[in-house]
Amino acid sequence: MTIVLDDQNDVQTVRATPDLNLCRSVIGLDAHPALPKWQANTVPHMQRTQVLDPEERRLWRRYERGLRVVQVGTATRPLTKGEYFDDRGFRAIASQLRGTYGERFRTAITAKSVEDRVASIMNEAGVHDPKTMHYGEEKSRNDFADEPIGLVEGVIDPGDDHVVNLLAELDLDAKPERSEGECEHCEGEGCRKCLGTGQQRAHGRGFTGEDADTAREILASVRENHVAQAAGRYARNPDDPDSTATVYVRTDAMPTGFADVQTPGVVWTFGQKQDRIVEELREAAEPLSARVLADRAECSKEHVRQTMRRFEDEDGDHDVQVFESVGEHGATLYAATGLPNSGVVDVGSPTEAYGSIYTWGLAIRDPNPIETDDDQPDGPASAETRTFWEPLGGVDPGGTGG
Numbered sequence: 001m002t003i004v005l006d007d008q009n010d011v012q013t014v015r016a017t018p019d020l021n022l023c024r025s026v027i028g029l030d031a032h033p034a035l036p037k038w039q040a041n042t043v044p045h046m047q048r049t050q051v052l053d054p055e056e057r058r059l060w061r062r063y064e065r066g067l068r069v070v071q072v073g074t075a076t077r078p079l080t081k082g083e084y085f086d087d088r089g090f091r092a093i094a095s096q097l098r099g100t101y102g103e104r105f106r107t108a109i110t111a112k113s114v115e116d117r118v119a120s121i122m123n124e125a126g127v128h129d130p131k132t133m134h135y136g137e138e139k140s141r142n143d144f145a146d147e148p149i150g151l152v153e154g155v156i157d158p159g160d161d162h163v164v165n166l167l168a169e170l171d172l173d174a175k176p177e178r179s180e181g182e183c184e185h186c187e188g189e190g191c192r193k194c195l196g197t198g199q200q201r202a203h204g205r206g207f208t209g210e211d212a213d214t215a216r217e218i219l220a221s222v223r224e225n226h227v228a229q230a231a232g233r234y235a236r237n238p239d240d241p242d243s244t245a246t247v248y249v250r251t252d253a254m255p256t257g258f259a260d261v262q263t264p265g266v267v268w269t270f271g272q273k274q275d276r277i278v279e280e281l282r283e284a285a286e287p288l289s290a291r292v293l294a295d296r297a298e299c300s301k302e303h304v305r306q307t308m309r310r311f312e313d314e315d316g317d318h319d320v321q322v323f324e325s326v327g328e329h330g331a332t333l334y335a336a337t338g339l340p341n342s343g344v345v346d347v348g349s350p351t352e353a354y355g356s357i358y359t360w361g362l363a364i365r366d367p368n369p370i371e372t373d374d375d376q377p378d379g380p381a382s383a384e385t386r387t388f389w390e391p392l393g394g395v396d397p398g399g400t401g402g
Helices: 035-041 054-065 087-104 112-124 160-169 212-231 272-283 290-297 301-313
Strands: 002-005 011-015 067-072 105-110 131-134 149-153 178-182 199-201 245-250 261-263 265-269 321-323 333-335 343-346 398-401
Touching: 002 160, 011 160, 035 160, 035 212, 054 067, 087 105, 087 112, 087 149, 087 245, 087 265, 105 112, 112 131, 149 212, 160 212, 212 245, 272 290, 272 301, 290 301
Parallel strands: 067 245, 067 261, 105 131, 105 149, 149 245
Antiparallel strands: 002 011, 178 199, 265 343, 321 333
């Protein structure tokens, strides 16, 4: 048993782990914790061996479960308190997915702090009666098991206490990185929130000290576990070949190799004037000049021209049609050709979930062969040493096609 106390001798954590001294191995099912978390929950000398490497795990998830994971963008997007929620970016993503998949897109998982805002924006994007779930529920609910399209927005962080206390259990030392600003809770006097420093927590959730790398590893593993579990709420009927899903994950906090595809995500979100320009152009029954658009959108002609020029530079289906010198007095006219509602988004081409035909296999082998009498120096030579994990007939490794 381990007990962690703070500077005031108040109990922070109590951990009672089972006696695993006689245990040969521990198997973690559906888990991606950092090694320090394994050691705290089992034995300090725990070592880790992968049964499946990231590529094998991805193939299993892709072909056995029928789950396709698309990473959208490269930002982490912490949403524990909701202060960094990107309303306009999420609106653009939701509008794009609704336009691409129609009624098949109606679910999302995010932090509890922004769950209501996510549902409201999805409703504005045309998803009537959206279904949402928040982090903390993802390990016990199967509401989205049969949903074909999903969206995971952002990630949540554990508090600094969680990381620091775990380091203390392992006899390691690191502290949260501090900025020069005063702590908002004690105005620089020093309190429990700022660990007595009187300084505000630095943006970015960094750590300092001899074991700062381990602290960052613990933080990353908590984030990644939540995201992996959230995406795993979909395609949960592997025996049903029709139970497949594509999940768009808008954070980079995920286990190595978890994403099948990485896309840029939101390329450009419209400002208020651009919103009005796009709305007027979409509703127009005929091509409009920059002057007419400017009058209707209540902005300058130059703003219209810059907006249209940017659409012309974008690749894909969001280009506007440009008719040069065909309007009154040789004016250039513009017409909408599938303009998005809230911004330009690149989430890749829609791909149906994977079919039931595939040819891949794996062999699970014990990394430490078990010695038998045949393996002794004075015993008969053996061309091949079997282990407890290897079947007598061998395994056809198959391919990775399909």
